[in-house]
Amino acid sequence: GNSVTQMEGPVTLSEEAFLTINCTYTATGYPSLFWYVQYPGEGLQLLLKATKADDKGSNKGFEATYRKETTSFHLEKGSVQVSDSAVYFCALRTPGANNLFFGTGTRLTVIP
């Protein structure tokens, strides 16, 4: 079956620290991979995506590389800001399907 396993939180970092949130997946075929972010009181927003192996998605200083050999899509940012405090969800979509399978989410808190 399809599943996404995310690093458990919460994660608390100081401003300008390096961020890694681990994500691994199990899927049939070659899925597309996504990171979504949910800021307090808001809906889920697409942060970045990758559709094939070795693709790197990037946005707002965040990056994630689709690693087929390790079935991973870890989220990284070199220097986090207080405004990055949110819940981050890793997700996948299998070929031919439109629905998303989500991980459990990782809450990030960045302190000044």
Place this chain on the structure above:
Amino acid sequence: EAGVAQSPRYKIIEKRQSVAFWCNPISGHATLYWYQQILGQGPKLLIQFQNNGVVDDSQLPKDRFSAERLKGVDSTLKIQPAKLEDSAVYLCASSLDGAGYTFGSGTRLTVV
């Protein structure tokens, strides 16, 4: 472009009562999804519509949940009767082509 509108934002009901949620997708988006997000978990697909037809409702508890999308635009999701374990955030999303999602802010349901 207006986003996906959902109402109400919050709802508190007693168990065994009924409740309905409303979603207005982005104009022109043919695909509409309802997801259930239980606290501490990632969103899980309940039902997917393509225009006004159901594409996937395999995870919808049909003994108590129902959904419709009249005229292929707005959608309502109903729970009758509600149980304590239905407490969750109900997210609506829409997509033009199945590739990009836009999520609404969700309805937070508390069943007491």
